[in-house]
Amino acid sequence: QSALTQPASVSGSPGQSITISCTGTSSDVGSYNLVSWYQQHPGKAPKLMIYEVSKRPSGVSNRFSGSKSGNTASLTISGLQAEDEADYYCCSYAGSSTLRFGGGTKLTVL
Amino acid sequence: QVTLKESGPVLVKPTETLTLTCTVSGFSLSNARMGVSWIRQPPGKALEWLAHIFSNDEKSYSTSLKSRLTISKDTSKSQVVLTMTNMDPVDTATYYCARMGAGAWWFDPWGQGTLVTVSS
Numbered sequence: 001q002s003a004l005t006q007p008a009s010v011s012g013s014p015g016q017s018i019t020i021s022c023t024g025t026s027s028d029v030g031s032y033n034l035v036s037w038y039q040q041h042p043g044k045a046p047k048l049m050i051y052e053v054s055k056r057p058s059g060v061s062n063r064f065s066g067s068k069s070g071n072t073a074s075l076t077i078s079g080l081q082a083e084d085e086a087d088y089y090c091c092s093y094a095g096s097s098t099l100r101f102g103g104g105t106k107l108t109v110l
Numbered sequence: 111q112v113t114l115k116e117s118g119p120v121l122v123k124p125t126e127t128l129t130l131t132c133t134v135s136g137f138s139l140s141n142a143r144m145g146v147s148w149i150r151q152p153p154g155k156a157l158e159w160l161a162h163i164f165s166n167d168e169k170s171y172s173t174s175l176k177s178r179l180t181i182s183k184d185t186s187k188s189q190v191v192l193t194m195t196n197m198d199p200v201d202t203a204t205y206y207c208a209r210m211g212a213g214a215w216w217f218d219p220w221g222q223g224t225l226v227t228v229s230s
Contacts, residue, residue, distance in 0.1 A: 097170035
């Protein structure tokens, strides 16, 4: 089973919005509304930002939002801030009690 | 406050078996609908889910690594243990444990991670 496909990098200026895509298949992203997104700063553990495609955990800024269409999920960050610069990973339930991560996307705030 | 902390060897030799322990606090491994996953990340590379175990002892493993992994729990010690056999230099990674809820297929929170290097 291959990893979910994410762009290697995205960038944006402060205040702008960016979207990170996460493309899977009909066996994972396309079949379940169980996509989650994680933010990881260098040297730190990942942090849950979005779960079940579009739900935000308590304490996560409403600048972060998630959506899904077909086999592709997306994470949108609006009003980019310097502290948003990090790596972002998507993860999807893949059936049979297994999970699959994306390859990760490095976000640069210009 | 829910916390998880990984512990284990920093260095293992090729062909050896790795044993990692995740000690949890702030929740009980006997609570219904609670579980713990192991995830790893090679230096500079992506996250990879390895295995999970739930309070009812349901277990699941990565298809590609299933033959090498065993996950277990000791509820009385609040610990989840992962063993990986036949270690290889490509298994060099930071290994994380993270909490999951049964039917809640996401990870929150994560432990700080422990770097394991495989080298002779």
